[in-house]
Amino acid sequence: MRLLRLSLVGLLLGLAFVRPAGAKVFDAASFTLPNGLTVVVVENHRAPVVTQMIWYRVGAADEVAGKSGLAHFLEHLMFKGTETAKAGEFSAVVAENGGTENAFTSRDYTGYWQTVAKDRLETVMRYEADRMQHIVLTDDVVYPERDVIVEERRQRIDANPSSQLDEAMMAALFQNHRYGVPIIGWQHEMEGLTTADALAFYRKWYGPDNAILVIGGDVTVDEVKPLVEKYYGPLVPVGVPAERVRVLEPPPTAARTVTLKSPQVAEPQWYRAYLLPHRKDLAEGDLEALQLLSEILGGSATSRLYKSLVVDQGLATSAGAYDRSDALDYPTFHLAAAPRQGVELATVEQAMQAEIDKLVQGGVTEEELRLAKDRLQASAVFARDEPSTGPHVIGAAMATGETLEHIQSWPERVEAVTVEQVNALLREFLKPERSVTGYLLPQEPS
Amino acid sequence: MRLLRLSLVGLLLGLAFVRPAGAKVFDAASFTLPNGLTVVVVENHRAPVVTQMIWYRVGAADEVAGKSGLAHFLEHLMFKGTETAKAGEFSAVVAENGGTENAFTSRDYTGYWQTVAKDRLETVMRYEADRMQHIVLTDDVVYPERDVIVEERRQRIDANPSSQLDEAMMAALFQNHRYGVPIIGWQHEMEGLTTADALAFYRKWYGPDNAILVIGGDVTVDEVKPLVEKYYGPLVPVGVPAERVRVLEPPPTAARTVTLKSPQVAEPQWYRAYLLPHRKDLAEGDLEALQLLSEILGGSATSRLYKSLVVDQGLATSAGAYDRSDALDYPTFHLAAAPRQGVELATVEQAMQAEIDKLVQGGVTEEELRLAKDRLQASAVFARDEPSTGPHVIGAAMATGETLEHIQSWPERVEAVTVEQVNALLREFLKPERSVTGYLLPQEPS
Numbered sequence: 042m043r044l045l046r047l048s049l050v051g052l053l054l055g056l057a058f059v060r061p062a063g064a065k066v067f068d069a070a071s072f073t074l075p076n077g078l079t080v081v082v083v084e085n086h087r088a089p090v091v092t093q094m095i096w097y098r099v100g101a102a103d104e105v106a107g108k109s110g111l112a113h114f115l116e117h118l119m120f121k122g123t124e125t126a127k128a129g130e131f132s133a134v135v136a137e138n139g140g141t142e143n144a145f146t147s148r149d150y151t152g153y154w155q156t157v158a159k160d161r162l163e164t165v166m167r168y169e170a171d172r173m174q175h176i177v178l179t180d181d182v183v184y185p186e187r188d189v190i191v192e193e194r195r196q197r198i199d200a201n202p203s204s205q206l207d208e209a210m211m212a213a214l215f216q217n218h219r220y221g222v223p224i225i226g227w228q229h230e231m232e233g234l235t236t237a238d239a240l241a242f243y244r245k246w247y248g249p250d251n252a253i254l255v256i257g258g259d260v261t262v263d264e265v266k267p268l269v270e271k272y273y274g275p276l277v278p279v280g281v282p283a284e285r286v287r288v289l290e291p292p293p294t295a296a297r298t299v300t301l302k303s304p305q306v307a308e309p310q311w312y313r314a315y316l317l318p319h320r321k322d323l324a325e326g327d328l329e330a331l332q333l334l335s336e337i338l339g340g341s342a343t344s345r346l347y348k349s350l351v352v353d354q355g356l357a358t359s360a361g362a363y364d365r366s367d368a369l370d371y372p373t374f375h376l377a378a379a380p381r382q383g384v385e386l387a388t389v390e391q392a393m394q395a396e397i398d399k400l401v402q403g404g405v406t407e408e409e410l411r412l413a414k415d416r417l418q419a420s421a422v423f424a425r426d427e428p429s430t431g432p433h434v435i436g437a438a439m440a441t442g443e444t445l446e447h448i449q450s451w452p453e454r455v456e457a458v459t460v461e462q463v464n465a466l467l468r469e470f471l472k473p474e475r476s477v478t479g480y481l482l483p484q485e486p487s
Numbered sequence: 488m489r490l491l492r493l494s495l496v497g498l499l500l501g502l503a504f505v506r507p508a509g510a511k512v513f514d515a516a517s518f519t520l521p522n523g524l525t526v527v528v529v530e531n532h533r534a535p536v537v538t539q540m541i542w543y544r545v546g547a548a549d550e551v552a553g554k555s556g557l558a559h560f561l562e563h564l565m566f567k568g569t570e571t572a573k574a575g576e577f578s579a580v581v582a583e584n585g586g587t588e589n590a591f592t593s594r595d596y597t598g599y600w601q602t603v604a605k606d607r608l609e610t611v612m613r614y615e616a617d618r619m620q621h622i623v624l625t626d627d628v629v630y631p632e633r634d635v636i637v638e639e640r641r642q643r644i645d646a647n648p649s650s651q652l653d654e655a656m657m658a659a660l661f662q663n664h665r666y667g668v669p670i671i672g673w674q675h676e677m678e679g680l681t682t683a684d685a686l687a688f689y690r691k692w693y694g695p696d697n698a699i700l701v702i703g704g705d706v707t708v709d710e711v712k713p714l715v716e717k718y719y720g721p722l723v724p725v726g727v728p729a730e731r732v733r734v735l736e737p738p739p740t741a742a743r744t745v746t747l748k749s750p751q752v753a754e755p756q757w758y759r760a761y762l763l764p765h766r767k768d769l770a771e772g773d774l775e776a777l778q779l780l781s782e783i784l785g786g787s788a789t790s791r792l793y794k795s796l797v798v799d800q801g802l803a804t805s806a807g808a809y810d811r812s813d814a815l816d817y818p819t820f821h822l823a824a825a826p827r828q829g830v831e832l833a834t835v836e837q838a839m840q841a842e843i844d845k846l847v848q849g850g851v852t853e854e855e856l857r858l859a860k861d862r863l864q865a866s867a868v869f870a871r872d873e874p875s876t877g878p879h880v881i882g883a884a885m886a887t888g889e890t891l892e893h894i895q896s897w898p899e900r901v902e903a904v905t906v907e908q909v910n911a912l913l914r915e916f917l918k919p920e921r922s923v924t925g926y927l928l929p930q931e932p933s
Binding site for chain 2: 105106107109205206208209212213216217219221222227228229230286288289291294295296297298299300301302473474
């Protein structure tokens with residue numbers, strides 16, 4: 042399976058989330074076609090390569106009841122050919138030209154990209170524009186691919202207890218919103234997806250007015266614009282609502298736990314997830330405060346949790362924190378720890394809880410915040426070196442409703458966060474009733 | 488609020504679920520009108536009264552995402568008048584004639600009933616048939632009533648920690664199916680329900696082909712039939728699908744807990760809910776085996792849990808079990824216990840778990856099963872004395888897909904259950920990963 046998919050599972054397994062980086066980092070410009078396609082060009086002239094990324098403002102959380110996995114299924118089917126291109130032809134052309142490609146489905150967006158030599162941009166653009174509105178799906182292609190995604194689920198989730206636990210934790214954390222449904226889908230629903238389902242989803246959501254095209258690399262706006270107009274210009278808007286309407290969570294009232302025991306588990310693990318308020322209900326700067334809090338608690342070997350549990354107390358082999366501040370709807374905050382051999386999971390939990398309690402009571406310090414800001418801002422500078430980072434960060438942010446200007450001002454917004462803001466935020470959301478705690482345990486022989 | 492609604496909350500609070508009772512108990516006959524209305528007449532000549540109950544095969548679990556509470560809201564709005572009857576007129580007529588009435592919304596059905604003197608049947612039938620298809624809803628009536636249901640939610644759920652806990656437990660138990668959504672609705676969604684929502688729901692689900700009319704009491708089929716034909720006969724079928732398609736649960740993988748702390752809690756309580764397989768995946772007799780298991784564990788003061796925890800060990804003031812074998816989709820099995828003052832909740836939990844472990848290992852005995860069968864069958868005989876029980880039991884069962892013949896054969900099916908069947912069932916479903924455990928705790932002053 043050559044397709045990478047971003048998901049909470051990946052994050053739990055340690056895949057780093059790339060921070061948005063600001064105006065001083067990316068040399069980005071944007072324009073919009075008359076059919077509604079948003080185009081962003083991120084110049085980067087370090088190497089004669091170019092990345093084309095197309096982002097659709099639709100993800101797994103836009104699926105309807107009973108059709109889980111459909112967004113990801115369609116992502117697979119986008120490689121199955123169009124009225125003028127055979128199944129697999131686009132991928133073969135990318136490979137023959139020495140390029141790389143990938144695709145991913147998240148809760149909030151679906152994306153496709155290719156990185157090729159600069160002079161092959163027109164080729165990949167022709168294919169990408171073509172499959173935005175002209176795919177052809179027949180049962181003989183769709184149903185074998187359905188077997189592929191079901192098998193993918195078996196390997197990624199069912200054969201992986203930590204992924205199973207994550208799935209159960211998210212289902213417990215979200216009582217109403219579809220963030221509680223796995224991106225890959227519930228198996229029994231995946232098995233019932235049809236060709237008609239895929240085509241209906243495609244026709245509803247895939248079109249220039251619901252997409253963001255990001256071109257990054259050794260190109261200029263003047264070079265890109267005529268190509269974009271030529272290939273994407275003729276596509277027809279699908280009339281997607283400007284705002285994606287999703288259901289809301291009820292106010293959380295009760296702390297929850299989820300315990301998964303499996304013979305496949307060698308070492309126990311401890312996890313916790315906190316639900317934050319809907320992004321629309323957060324104050325200016327709250328998301329940046331959340332990112333800084335993650336950094337302070339878990340971003341490095343000098344962070345609070347690692348220092349306390351791993352270095353000072355010697356209870357854990359790992360202890361960290363991260364956030365999902367990139368959510369269109371509900372951001373979440375996550376903690377994780379693995380006990381050292383011979384240490385009880387309950388001991389590690391108590392030590393983690395003690396750190397949380399200390400944090401809620403005492404708050405973070407000016408010094409911690411300063412260092413965290415420096416580290417985050419250094420990551421933004423670092424992001425410049427990787428040509429695909431800019432398109433990725435910008436695409437993900439714009440696909441979840443941010444403007445280019447907002448992305449550009451990220452370093453300034455991080456800088457503006459105060460100790461009081463971080464402390465107010467953590468006191469508000471690090472409450473037991475906002476949390477689900479997960480225990481991954483070896484199954485004792487019965 | 489004079490309307491009674493059946494819900495899990497009620498059951499948790501100790502409201503007894505009325506068992507279906509069999510052929511030897513109810514003298515029931517049925518016929519169907521050409522427009523699809525199923526009519527059941529349950530003769531009972533002990534008193535010159537008659538009960539009319541109309542059951543719609545639609546409940547809260549038929550609502551779509553974002554519209555929770557709509558089935559119950561419509562139930563309220565059914566009292567707001569029709570093209571020919573003023574708001575409240577039907578209720579006033581019932582009261583003026585010395586009758587009683589009520590209505591209820593469950594996950595799977597919605598019902599309305601009146602009990603009146605025998606000679607007033609035609610009057611209430613005229614009104615009930617009228618409001619099946621001719622209600623009139625205007626904003627000036629709908630929105631004040633929406634305030635009423637929101638206030639009802641505040642009183643029933645938000646002011647009641649055990650109801651809040653139940654809500655959170657059900658949301659954790661059901662990861663996909665709408666049994667995880669409260670019947671009364673999530674407040675933020677109730678507040679967004681509109682007149683158009685109510686009318687669309689009404690027009691989709693309320694019609695003779697989606698209803699069961701049960702007439703019980705001092706009447707005969709020959710007396711009832713002309714009246715039914717006169718009043719219900721002219722109604723137009725709405726074309727509801729014969730089978731209600733609802734989403735399925737993924738296989739449960741992880742044991743869950745839910746902890747609710749509130750300053751309103753005086754005494755801690757312990758609860759557990761187990762998810763059973765979908766009713767279609769259960770074997771013949773499994774539901775009756777489940778009912779017998781509830782009886783053995785928790786049906787009386789001589790039942791296992793009460794005897795062990797309350798009488799023998801003196802740890803609890805109550806300890807019981809019950810089932811929701813009446814579900815259209817997923818039956819559930821429930822345990823509950825309250826510690827005696829000074830006893831830790833964890834001690835009670837351990838004692839309950841010890842009883843479950845003993846049960847799973849040793850099974851139930853022939854003697855226990857014999858006594859439980861006798862008690863269930865006695866309850867069926869007892870049900871005869873109450874004129875409204877027959878219509879209620881029959882209506883609820885038929886509204887969840889049972890045939891009259893199947894209801895009639897309940898005593899025989901209970902009698903046929905074997906010890907092996909009960910033990911196989913409990914070993915299959917009393918597994919940690921099928922369960923949610925709930926803790927209701929006083930909030931310590933902070």
